[in-house]
Amino acid sequence: MQDVARFAGVSIATVSNxxxxxxKVSAATTEQVRAAIAELGFVRNDAARSLATGTTSSIGMVLAxxxxxxxxxMAHGAxxxxxxxxxxxxxxxxxxxMTRQDDYLRLFDExxxxxxxxxxxEDSLAGIERMRSHGRPMVLLNFEQSGADCCTVLVDNEEAGYVAARHLVETGRTRIGFVAGRDYYQPVHARRLGVQRAVRETGGVELEEIGTDGLGFEDGLAVAHDLAGRAADRRPDGIVAVTDEIANGIAEGLHATSAVQVPGDIAVVGCEDNRSARSGPVALTAVQLEGAAMGQAAAELLLEEMKTPAGEHRHRTVMIRPGLVVRASTAVPAPQA
Amino acid sequence: MQDVARFAGVSIATVSNxxxxxxKVSAATTEQVRAAIAELGFVRNDAARSLATGTTSSIGMVLAxxxxxxxxxMAHGAxxxxxxxxxxxxxxxxxxxMTRQDDYLRLFDExxxxxxxxxxxEDSLAGIERMRSHGRPMVLLNFEQSGADCCTVLVDNEEAGYVAARHLVETGRTRIGFVAGRDYYQPVHARRLGVQRAVRETGGVELEEIGTDGLGFEDGLAVAHDLAGRAADRRPDGIVAVTDEIANGIAEGLHATSAVQVPGDIAVVGCEDNRSARSGPVALTAVQLEGAAMGQAAAELLLEEMKTPAGEHRHRTVMIRPGLVVRASTAVPAPQA
DNA sequence: CTGAAAGCGCTTACAG
DNA sequence: CTGAAAGCGCTTACAG
Structure with missing residues (x-):
């Protein structure tokens, strides 16, 4: 900047201006300075700028x-x-x-x-509190952190379960199966409640809750194995799987036996619509967790907090409603079937 | 830091130390200072540090x-x-x-x-030159930028085509089809050359090059339509698709007609092993472009350049060899088939 | 082992 | 409209 000022024959204050x-600068001077900047290939030192102003033009996002x-x-939305x-x-x-997560938190803080x-x-209360105690605005996505003093954006997982089960009921399924691991993870529990609500609301529909060890493809395969061994009237005709991976495991397992058809005999819905899980034998209908909407809402909350004078900000929690992406795995069986 | 120094009863230089x-500091003093830091929740201001030292502890990565x-x-590897x-x-x-790419380049530069x-x-010569003229180390991944004055990491696309075609030949296919768009994109051209080489090297194998408009799923569907309409002896028994999307389109299209089986009648290989393309009816065998290896190699080249005194560094180009991930789409047909 | 002082490159009131 | 000067928060020789 020194050099630019000298080259243009002005003071560094003018260059800054x-x-x-x-x-605040006359056109002629501006012109000269711009020419000097271009000529010298000057790049403002952001460290110096941010030291002088105490601000930055960027926000950090730490993703699991x-x-x-x-x-x-979420990144797209943000x-x-x-x-x-x-x-x-x-x-x-x-x-x-988690160590790396903490490293990034520290990096952005510094x-x-x-x-x-x-x-x-996972629980990240320590890192969050550290950040907050330094007065840095922060918003949490897709995680209910108890004790955290900040804004949060969540997707309504109860609604996700509800939407999935509703879809099955509305397309004519009457024996709903909910396949999930234990309720240790918050979303699993919430989705279960949603499924239960949908069934409760609807007359003439039964619910069977099927437990799994984990939340992966293998667990789905195991369930398929069990299902394939049952008599036709003793198994669900529609399944809500708590994860896409389980859903695909079920579809794959049934497909392999070829005794039970998806969606003909059993319709399957996943609860995440995750691109990395699109490997099943049938395109999977799934509840869409609206990551982009979450990211955008989070960014907006953050910006709001950033421009609100300290002390005047009131934390909020935004709940995003999940959508539904219908694909082949829940197609309505042909009439004569 | 002022506050910490005062609190601990030492100078700020000591805190810094x-x-x-x-x-360089006695244990007792260290202890007092650490206590003060903890008590006050002090976080080093990275802007000031980097201004004073002229260095940063981070590197930037701009991804397409x-x-x-x-x-x-690539990000994982890096x-x-x-x-x-x-x-x-x-x-x-x-x-x-591209505008955003340029924004990030500028941000990291500042x-x-x-x-x-x-x-x-795409061609990013302007941005690269700007960066280089400021003396900032930089390495390019997966793109051959003519005129760029920096290290580059590439995957060997000619080899990718070769590996794909070799795999088909080795599993008994004799009429190879190469499905691709025009050679406008560098990788398309290179993969074509690789396929041609593999066929040329092998006796008794024919090659048919099938053109498409684009590189997507739809283009694959169109090819499948064409193929399904041919007599069995007039179509390839093994296909190298230049992208995974095309490969999945072909598999899906053939699957839909159910006249031609994959892999029974035609084996299909993709050339990218992209997770976002895993939606086909058959799990796709694909050449693995080794993104993580590219990322890691790039990081190593960058670190090397960062610690080499300016002027002494010599740019290098590292070529990564692609691998092969075998899945169902190229399974060898059962003997009696 | 510890401290006083200069300097990193910018921004921002404040004079002129 | 423009410039001189202080200050942002750290680091780093250099004395002591």
Whole structure:
């Protein structure tokens, strides 16, 4: 900047003004300074700028796992929200590693970013409190952190279960199966409640809750094996699987035996619509967790907090309603079938 | 830091030393300072640090499209490389938008990151030159940028085509089809050459090159339609599709007619092994582009350049050999078939 | 082992 | 409209 000023024959204050408040500088001077900047290939030192102003033009986002498309969707949404106000979104991928998540939190804290978006996998109260105690705006995505003093964006998982089960009922299924692991994970519990509500609301529909060990493809296969061994009238004709992976495991397992057809004999719905799970034998109908909407809502909450004077901000929790993406796995059976 | 120094009854220089060179400070003093830091919740201001030292502890990575798992793989690899030397990886997602790509390049430049990893979609010479003229280390991934003055990591696309075709030949296929769009994209051209080489090397194998308009699922469907209409001896028994999407389109199209079986009548190989393309009716055998290996190699080249005195560094190009992931779409037909 | 002081490159009132 | 000067929060030789 020194060099630019010298080259253009002005003071460094003027150079700074040309960059930041061009309206305060005469056209002629502006021209000279711009020419000097171009000639010298000058790039403003952001560290110095942010030291002097105490602000940054970027916000940080720490994601639990980029391999999971839900988080990529969140990044898209947040990006859009940030773009709208000219902020840049920097992403740190924790890759399921809590230590790394903490590293990124610290990095963003030290870098004095304008704010942080965090989508954690596990309890992260310590990191959150550290951030908050430094007065840094922060919003949580897709995780209900008890005790956390910040805004949160959640998807309504109870509604997700409800929507999935409703869809089956509305397409004529009457014996609903809910396949899930234990209620240790918050979303599992919530989706179960939603399914139960949908069944309760509807006359003439039964619910069977089928337990699994885990939440993966293998668990779905095991369930399929069980189902295939039952008499036709002793098994569900519609299944809500708590994860896409389980859903695909079920579809694959049934497909392999070829004794039971999907969707002919059993319709299957997943609860996530995750791109990384699109490997099943039938395209999977799934509840859409609206990652992009979550990301955008989170960015908006963050921006709101960033521009609100400290002390006046009131935390909010935004609940996103899930959608439904209908595909082949719940197609209505042909009339004569 | 002022506050910490006052609180601990030492000078700020000592605080700085405790943080950065603890060995230069007596144990007792260190203890007091640490206590003060903990008590006050002090966080080093990274902007000031980087202004004073002229260095940063992070490197930037600009990715063309996080929705494409190849780029996520690259991020994983780069992360690993950066972790190994204690650098943090900051990700910017261009999301297929060249303007945004340029924004991130500028952001990282202004932030004076230690170096930048760029995986572009299109010619990005201007941005690269700007970066280089500021002396910032930079390495390119998965793109041959003519005129670019920096290290590059590429996957060997000629080899990818070769590996795919070899696999078909080795599993007994003798009439190979190569399905691709025009050679406008560098990788398409290279993969074609590889397929041709594999066929040329092998006796008794024919090659048919089938053109498509684009590189997507629809294009594959169209090819399937054509194929299904041919007599059995007039169509290939093994197909290399230049993209996974085309491959899945072909498999889906053939599956729908059910006149031609995959892999029974025709085996299909894709050339990318992209997770977002895993929606076909048969699990797809595909050449694996080794995104993680590319990312790691790129990080290593970057770190090498970062620690080499300016002027002494010599740019290199690293070529990664693709692998092969065998799945159902190229299973050998049962003997009696 | 510890402290006083200069400097990193910018921004921002404040004079002129 | 433009410039001189202080200050942002740290680091780093250099004395002591």
């Amino acid at each position: 040309v960059i930041n408040r061009p309206e 796992d980029l391999d999971n498309s839900l988080f990529v969707d 990006q859009q929200g940030a773009d709208a106000v000219g902020l840049r979104l920097l992403i740190g991928n924790a890759a399921c590693d 870098a004095r970013v304008g704010g942080v978006l965090l989508s954690p996998m | 405790v943080i950065n060179r603890p060995e 499209d996080l929705d494409n798992s190849l780029f996520v793989d 992360q690993q490389g950066a972790d190994a030397v204690g650098l943090r990886l900051l990700i910017g997602n261009a999301a297929c938008d 932030a004076r990151v230690g170096g930048v990893l760029l995986s572009p979609m």
